[in-house]
Each structure stands twice: as structure tokens, then as C-alpha cells.
Amino acid sequence: xxxxxxxxxxxxxxxxxxxxxxxxxxxxxxxxxxxxxxxxxxxxxxxxxxxxxxxxxxxxxxxxxxxxxxxxxxxxxxxxxxxxxxxxxxxxxxxxxxxxxxxxxxxxxxxxxxxxxxxxxxxxxxxxxxxxxxxxxxxxxxxxxxxxxxxxxxxxxxxxxxxxxxxxxxxxxxxxxxxxxxxxxxxxxxxxxxxxxxxxxxxxxxxxxxxxxxxxxxxxxxxxxx
Numbered sequence: 001x002x003x004x005x006x007x008x009x010x011x012x013x014x015x016x017x018x019x020x021x022x023x024x025x026x027x028x029x030x031x032x033x034x035x036x037x038x039x040x041x042x043x044x045x046x047x048x049x050x051x052x053x054x055x056x057x058x059x060x061x062x063x064x065x066x067x068x069x070x071x072x073x074x075x076x077x078x079x080x081x082x083x084x085x086x087x088x089x090x091x092x093x094x095x096x097x098x099x100x101x102x103x104x105x106x107x108x109x110x111x112x113x114x115x116x117x118x119x120x121x122x123x124x125x126x127x128x129x130x131x132x133x134x135x136x137x138x139x140x141x142x143x144x145x146x147x148x149x150x151x152x153x154x155x156x157x158x159x160x161x162x163x164x165x166x167x168x169x170x171x172x173x174x175x176x177x178x179x180x181x182x183x184x185x186x187x188x189x190x191x192x193x194x195x196x197x198x199x200x201x202x203x204x205x206x207x208x209x210x211x212x213x214x215x216x217x218x219x220x221x222x223x224x225x226x
Contacts, residue, residue, distance in 0.1 A: 012042035019152035027052040035060040062224035082220040087212040088193040093179035145173035159194040
């Protein structure tokens with residue numbers, strides 16, 4: 001349990017140390033995803049970060065440090081602090097699926113990118129889809145809802161991009177897709193977890209009804225170049 005707590009308390013660091021090590025830009029006490037995959041980084045110590053932070057910011061306009069807040073050089077500006085709840089689930093979800101859920105491949109990559117950035121702009125980059133599996137629901141050949149996987153560690157996989165097109169909300173698509181994704185992750189003997197803004201009461205309620213439990217708060221510190 002201590003190892004599990006350590007991993008989930010610093011999920012970006014451990015994802016980039018384990019399953020996603022191949023996507024990592026690493027320094028002694030800081031790791032980043034390559035920016036085309038994900039705008040996230042994490043630290044193990046708040047000091048001596050000026051050089052790697054400046055170098056990373058040269059490749060992207062803004063990015064997030066997840067977890068502990070770093071000491072930031074004057075060349076960067078703290079744009080916002082997003083406080084999320086980290087939630088997890090350890091059992092399958094029994095939820096009836098009334099829609100066909102399909103795996104999203106390369107041929108639908110542009111639609112996936114456009115839908116996620118329509119609803120949740122700023123988190124899904126050009127190669128984010130390559131970090132895990134993504135599943136969608138189509139209506140009239142249009143992608144209208146999606147859920148997928150982002151951070152991956154040896155024992156955990158993050159459920160992410162829980163998105164429904166604004167014209168198709170209220171039809172239970174998110175519940176069906178989250179249930180499908182959770183059950184896929186559990187079938188691989190990994191534990192699903194997710195992050196949701198602590199102000200998003202509707203989403204938190206949905207996840208709790210499906211069986212997720214709150215674990216802890218997690219800070220996402222957004223920085224951008226001055």
C-alpha cells in the first residue's frame with residue numbers, strides 16, 4: 001500500500017519512470033512528457049529547476065506541473081492553480097451499455113483531437129492519443145463522446161478525456177464510456193484512477209455513482225512564458 005500511495009501521490013513522475021518512460025524528458029529532480037504527447041511535468045524537489053523549466057518552456061507556450069509546486073524562474077508566470085480530486089476504483093462497473101462503443105484508431109485521430117479540445121481545451125495535444133486506448137460513441141458518423149487513458153504506471157492507469165459533445169449531453173454516454181474504460185483497465189490487472197476539478201460537482205457525483213472513491217486532492221500548476 002505504501003508503494004501504491006507513493007505512485008499515486010506523484011503520478012506524472014511515476015508514469016514517466018515506468019510505463020511511459022519512453023515519452024520522458026528527464027533531469028535529476030524533474031520529468032516532463034514530450035510536449036506533443038502531454039503538457040505535464042512533475043518534480044521530487046522544488047529547488048534547482050530554473051534551467052530545465054526554461055528549456056522545456058522553449059518548446060511549448062504553457063504547461064502544468066502536477067503535484068508539488070516548484071520554485072519558478074522569473075521567465076515563467078504561474079497562470080493558475082487547478083485543484084483536482086484524485087479518485088480511484090478497484091472493481092468492475094456493471095452499467096448497461098445501450099450504444100456501440102468503438103476503439104478509436106488513426107483514421108479518427110483528427111476527430112478525437114477536435115472533440116476533446118472543443119470541450120476540454122489545453123490538455124490534449126497532437127500525440128496524446130498514443131499514450132493509451134481511446135473509446136468513442138458515434139452518431140450519424142460523427143464522434144460525439146469519448147473516454148480514454150492517459151498516465152500509465154506499472155499498477156495504475158488514468159481514465160482521462162471524459163468528453164461529450166455539448167449537443168449530445170444527458171444521454172448517459174459518459175457513464176457507458178467510463179464503465180467500458182474502467183473494465184478494460186481492470187482486465188489488464190491495473191487499477192483505474194482519474195482527476196476531476198474539485199468544483200465539478202456533476203462529474204464527481206457521476207464518478208461516485210459508478211463506484212469511484214475520493215483519494216486525495218491533487219494540484220495542477222499551470223505555467224506560461226512571461
